[in-house]
Amino acid sequence: MIISSLLDTDLYKFTMMQVVLHHFPGAQAEYRFKCRTPGVDLRPHVAEIEEELQNLCSLRFREAELRYLRGLRFIKSDFVDFLGLFQMNRKYISVAPSPLDNGEIEITIRGPWLHTILFEIPVLAIVNEVWFRNLAPEPDxxxxxxxxxxxxxxxxxxxxxxxxxxxxxxxxxxxxxxxxxxxxxxxxxxxxxxxxxxxxxxxxxxxxxxxxxxxxxxxxxxxxxxxxxxxxxxxxxxxxxxxxxxxxxxxxxxxxxxxxxxxxxxxxxxxxxxxxxxxxxxxxxxxxxxxxxxxxxxxxxxxxxxxxxxxxxxxxxxxxxxxxxxxxxxxxxxxxxxxxNDLGYQPLQIVIKMVRCNGQPVAKLSDAPEKTMCDDPAYLNYLRQVFEVGR
CATH class of the missing domain: 3.20.140.10 (nicotinate phosphoribosyltransferase)
Structure with missing residues (x-):
């Protein structure tokens, strides 16, 4: 089991999630996975990733974990109370080989933002660890x-x-x-x-x-x-x-x-x-x-x-x-x-990015163009125009 605790994630997931609970509880979100490393075929590992996702969605916050979060000065008690009831729902995430038959896999996360926001970090950690335990069964x-x-x-x-x-x-x-x-x-x-x-x-x-x-x-x-x-x-x-x-x-x-x-x-x-x-x-x-x-x-x-x-x-x-x-x-x-991830093997450049919120395209206009990820070119061009990017 790669992820054994819901705390095995980045702090900013909780700080953002608290904002979502208090200010945007009804927002809907969609995220997509992308592997930027060429020549990586993740398709043979879909079943392993699926199994790890089942394990992830069985987890609940333990009392000691909730006490720890409650002790952080910026975490509010009602948010911790919500986390005490929280569990990731398997219906909000899907994994499958890409229909383009290009060696890639498609991971899509779609549902209420409040209930999907915690998927990103553990899912990326799962994909990484599944890849490397197959690539290097006896790590150096x-x-x-x-x-x-x-x-x-x-x-x-x-x-x-x-x-x-x-x-x-x-x-x-x-x-x-x-x-x-x-x-x-x-x-x-x-x-x-x-x-x-x-x-x-x-x-x-x-x-x-x-x-x-x-x-x-x-x-x-x-x-x-x-x-x-x-x-x-x-x-x-x-x-x-x-x-x-x-x-x-x-x-x-x-x-x-x-x-x-x-x-x-x-x-x-x-x-x-x-x-x-x-x-x-x-x-x-x-x-x-x-x-x-x-x-x-x-x-x-x-x-x-x-x-x-x-x-x-x-x-x-x-x-x-x-x-x-x-x-x-x-x-x-x-x-x-x-x-x-520096043991002599090539790291994977993998990301999961939000691509829609409340059914509307959203995007990042990075100073590194390869980091931009959006499924709607017209919206991306409009965003560039509004923020005067590339002019």
């Missing part, structure tokens, strides 16, 4: 440990990196649950204060680590259908987030419509209201320079704001980014695949 853990030790040694014992903070964001693309936990424990011991925490709520609870996360693209995308006007959907998403969390969890996601559109909406009010922003596509150095300049232009001191880098990070890249920005803003690094 020795190589993985050697690589991990080298990464830790790159950070520790260097006075110029003393304030560097790294977080584990690797649940969705990990090699396996067992390896993920070993990596996290090794990192906690080796990195010491450099390890800020983990996005994985289960491992945070088990090992006394800080759970980390705020919002993801699906929340920003859903607001395209739930807000009053499409052009205002980004500002609406930030406003609703602030209404729910009253200044807590204040890291804004900056690339749903491209960074230019983010800066247009992220005015002095949001600059002061939010603690910082997260980078997830495009050139990270350019992003950092422009965000710092934007704060300064809005009479906000950048040294009091947090820049979170989370796009395809490696340890050398994190060091380089830290050295560039360390005296100019607060910094945090969320590293995923390179931390939890």
């Amino acid at each position: 853990y020795a190589e993985g440990r050697r690589r991990l030790d080298d990464k830790i040694a790159m950070i520790t014992g260097r006075s110029e990196l003393a304030g560097m903070k790294i977080a584990d964001y690797g649940t969705r693309r990990r090699f396996s649950r067992v390896w993920h936990e070993e990596v996290l424990l090794t990192a906690a011991k080796g990195l010491g204060d450099h390890l800020a925490g983990t996005s994985n709520v289960l491992f945070a609870m088990k090992h006394g680590l800080t759970p980390l996360g705020t919002m993801a693209h699906e929340y920003m995308q859903a607001c395209q259908a739930l807000g009053p006007r499409l052009r205002d959907s980004q500002a609406f998403a930030f406003e609703m987030w602030a209404r729910e969390y009253r200044g807590d969890l204040g890291i804004a996601l900056s690339d749903t419509y491209g960074f230019d559109a983010f800066l247009r909406d992220f005015d002095m009010y949001f600059c002061k209201l939010f603690d910082g922003a997260r980078h997830d596509s495009g050139d990270p150095f350019d992003w950092g320079e422009r965000l710092i300049a934007h704060y300064e232009a809005n009479r906000v001191e950048p040294k009091g704001k947090t820049l979170v880098f989370s796009d395809s990070l490696t340890f050398p890249l994190m060091v380089e980014l830290y050295q560039r920005f360390r005296d100019r803003a607060r910094l945090s690094f969320g590293i995923g695949t390179n931390l939890t």
Whole structure:
């Protein structure tokens, strides 16, 4: 059983789910799976994935897990009460080989947003682990440990990196649950204060680590259908987030419509209201320079704001980014695949993205075009026009 706890997911799934419960309880959502790695044939593993989904949908939150969630300062008691009744429903997710006979599989999640939002992370973890346990039945853990030790040694014992903070964001693309936990424990011991925490709520609870996360693209995308006007959907998403969390969890996601559109909406009010922003596509150095300049232009001191880098990070890249920005803003690094799936095998580039909300197409206009995922080209073109992307 790959997923044995409903806490084995990213914290931002719960923070977004709480917003859905309180503000959008009737919203309907649709998600689609995509494997971006060429030459990967997942069709032989459909039956294994189906079996793991059955196991996932049998899980309920345990009392100890609910107590842990109730103890988080930003989680409200009525939300925990709801989770006490919650169970994933198998009828909301389907898995099948693609009818295009191209080696791909189709995973579709469709139903009430409140009841489908928790599928994404464990389903991606399931697909990953099923793939790798068939690809490498006897994993080269020795190589993985050697690589991990080298990464830790790159950070520790260097006075110029003393304030560097790294977080584990690797649940969705990990090699396996067992390896993920070993990596996290090794990192906690080796990195010491450099390890800020983990996005994985289960491992945070088990090992006394800080759970980390705020919002993801699906929340920003859903607001395209739930807000009053499409052009205002980004500002609406930030406003609703602030209404729910009253200044807590204040890291804004900056690339749903491209960074230019983010800066247009992220005015002095949001600059002061939010603690910082997260980078997830495009050139990270350019992003950092422009965000710092934007704060300064809005009479906000950048040294009091947090820049979170989370796009395809490696340890050398994190060091380089830290050295560039360390005296100019607060910094945090969320590293995923390179931390939890680096044993010498090619990682899978797999995603599950929201494509519709309340029957309306929704999309992300990333600064990395290959990350854009939408099943309605006309809507995508309209979205680009509204947010002045590519003009």
